[in-house]
Amino acid sequence: MRDECYCQVVKQITDNTSSKQDSCQRGWRLLYIVTAYHSCSEVLHPHLTRFLQDVSRTPGLPFQGIAKACEQNLQKTLRFGGRLELPSSIELRAMLAGRSSKRQLFLLPGGLERHLKIKTCTVALDVVEEICAEMALTRPEAFNEYVIFVVTNRGGKSRSTSQPSSTVQRQARPGSTWSASTGSRHRRSAPTRPVPSFWASSAPYLCSAPPSSSSRAAATLLCQPLASLPSTTMASTFSAQRLM
Template sequence: MNRVAADISIAIMKFMGDFPMKGQTEQDLLATILKLSSDHGLIKDEAYCQVMKQVTTNTSSKQDSCQRGWRLLYILTAFHRCSDVMKPFLLRFLQDACDSPGMPYQGIAKACQENLKRTFQYGGRVQYPNSMEIKAILAGRSSKRQLFLLPGGIERHLKIKTCSVALDVIEELCLEMGLQRLEALDEYAVFLVTHRGQNVRPLNKREYILDIATEAEPVDSNYSLWFRRVVWSLALKLDNELYVTMHYNQVHCCCLS
């Protein structure tokens, strides 16, 4: 366990720019940190403690060391739950960073809080971030525009954050259609479609959208995400243009097929 902790420490220092990478990439180092901490139980707490230590009174000669440390913490909170013993201390650390006047990392500390909350709620990301996602996070971008296709070729680009799940997409699109009852959410689903429609898979509402994208891209770079109604127990309504158009298109396509 001591050796694992040391390996994580070295990978963290390399990621922050305080040790030479020696031919490794940020993606390599991040995979090492996430895998080692995932494989060894309470080592997750050790990884959190090491990153927290590195961003506290950071005295590195590297100008962006502390910033990269906070970016690493942002990723870690999206993937790994800490132990119940560690949780109050980690939350207090993040809250203190949010509350400190003039603290340059208040925004990302708040984002870490949200990530951790969702990790405890949905289990955490499982697909290691690809090079594009890592590059975006290191540049301070924590969301991407993702295309979702509604029946009839209707396009909707939604802002997908690091920890957005399929349920978030359903809630946003249902809200746009004027659906606010909780039971209405159960009648809609998001589907992953690959190989020109040959493979269609409904997503569990707890699945992370960026995990799905990371998994699908190597298989089919032209994958798509569809939004469809799958249960028809609630009565139709006619007071929302998007709702009417979507449902007409879905019924029309079913009739043609």
């Protein structure tokens, strides 16, 4: 059924005879959404990938940018699994209008703020790698020291978005607050440049896990709810939790 869906959408964007000028463009935007949610079979995968690569890499063809984005979505979906939650009406309207990303606020201990661009297929590990790169942490094993937490209602229950398995089967609800923590030994190298706020309601925190007595000084209020989580969960490595 998923392969049939892919085939029908691809047919619409390759053999489009509609009189509406934006018909083909809307078909590509629909394909962008589908590739973020559903994988295809092993039989269709090489043909679909080749089609997207041909469009994105052939000079002069229209829709090269979105074809490349669809290819990236498909590879992420095959690697991590598709998104579990349907897009909200706001997100769906934004994607259909051609806006595929948003600037997400991340709060670090010490009142530091970072705005990062996240897309439909952005996972927690992508964010960790980007922030670690800003702190000059490039070793893959360093990424395992970081974890993103969800704190609902600012001070209520908190839960980790990562677990020992390769894929997390949970998703943050609208209005939830994403949080995480940075290790005390890396805190001094954290970015200090202030960043203006934005329209989104949720605010992820990058924090260290498990929180120690030395790290509570910089994030006392944050670490108190996180301390209620099992240490094995808090110390688990990053997995494929999506951020949208």
